[in-house]
Amino acid sequence: MESKGLILWLTGLSGSGKTTIAKGVERELRERSCLVELLDGDVVRTNLSKGLGFSREDRDTNIRRIGFVANLLSRNGVVAIIAAISPYRAARDEIRRMTQNFIEVYINAPLEVCEARDVKGLYAMARAGEVRAFTGIDDPYEEPLNADIVCYTSEESVEESIAKVVAELERLNYIPPKPQVEYSI
Numbered sequence: 001m002e003s004k005g006l007i008l009w010l011t012g013l014s015g016s017g018k019t020t021i022a023k024g025v026e027r028e029l030r031e032r033s034c035l036v037e038l039l040d041g042d043v044v045r046t047n048l049s050k051g052l053g054f055s056r057e058d059r060d061t062n063i064r065r066i067g068f069v070a071n072l073l074s075r076n077g078v079v080a081i082i083a084a085i086s087p088y089r090a091a092r093d094e095i096r097r098m099t100q101n102f103i104e105v106y107i108n109a110p111l112e113v114c115e116a117r118d119v120k121g122l123y124a125m126a127r128a129g130e131v132r133a134f135t136g137i138d139d140p141y142e143e144p145l146n147a148d149i150v151c152y153t154s155e156e157s158v159e160e161s162i163a164k165v166v167a168e169l170e171r172l173n174y175i176p177p178k179p180q181v182e183y184s185i
Contacts, residue, residue, distance in 0.1 A: 004077070004101060004173075004174050005035075005073065005074035005075060005076060005077045005078050005079065005080070005101060006074050006079055006080070006101035006102070006103060006169075006174050007067075007070045007071065007074050007082065007095070007099055007101060007102045007103065008022075008079060008080065008081045008082065008103050008105060008165070008169070009070075009086070009092065009095065009102065009103065009104050009105065010022050010081070010082060010083045010084070010105045010107050011084065011085065011086045011092060011104065011105070011106060011107065011144065011147075012085065012106060012108060012109065012141075012153075013085065013109060013111060013114045013135060013136045013141055014085060014114060014118070014122060014123070014134075014135060014136070015109070015113075015114035015117040015118050015123070016107040016108065016113075016114055016153055017107050017109060017117075017151070017153040017158065017161065018041075018083040018085075018107045019042075019083045021083075021105075021107060021151060021153070021158065021161050021162055021165065022038055022040065022081045022082075022083035023038065024158060024159070024161075024162035025081060025162055025165050025166060026038045026081055028162060028166050028178075029079055029166075029169075029175060031178070032175055032176055032178060032179070033176075034079050034175055034176075035077055035078040036078065036079045036080075036081060037073050037078050037079075037080050037081070038081045039066055039069060039070060039080060039081070039083070039084070040083045040084070041062075041066070041082075041083060041084030041085055041086075044062070044065070044066055044084070045062065048065050048066070048069065049061070049062040049065055054132070054133045054134075054139070056088065059086075059087065059088065059091070060088065060090075060091045062084075063084065063086050063088075063091040063094075063095065064091070064094070064095070066082055066084055066086075066095075067094070067095035067099065070082055070095075070099070071095075071098065071099045074099065074100070074101055079174070079175070085135050085141070087135045087139065087140060087141045087142060088140075088142055089142040089143075089144065089145070092104060092144065101174070103148045103149065103169075103172075103174075104144055104146075104147045104148050104149075105147060105148065105150075105151065105165060106143065106144045106147035106149070106150045107151050107153055107161075108143075108150055108151065108152050108153065109152070109153045109154045110154055111136050113153075114136065122134065123136075123137065126138065148168070149164060149165055149168050151164055151165065
């Protein structure tokens, strides 16, 4: 079975585990010989969306750019994995409407868990007023209303979350089952 192109959109607060899970799913799919590309929000911001700020308009522009690239990839048989906060529901829904094979994965972790995981110290800087319009502190995060997959990263291990996503992609026939290793005696 050849893998179908799709957009696997991981959304959630900073520190929820989006990139970690995205990299694990990417690794699993590569092991199954799927064409896969990971678009990480931080990496996209330093390249494709360089110069954009964090106003709602700039954030929506960033998401549209990511969605455009992801759509190009998916139309050509690539599994485009996006790991981006993408805080506004309307922007995510816009991408869903303009693409085919869109799967929204909500990486759900409570704010206090995300703050405890924050290796960059961004939450502390936001609480001190040093960073403005920080999602979850002084800018909203609009949770998905009907995510296709929800990973509860304060309750599940990274491996369990990755397995949940991969199992759903298998169930929907987007990816082939993991090849069984045959042993001969």
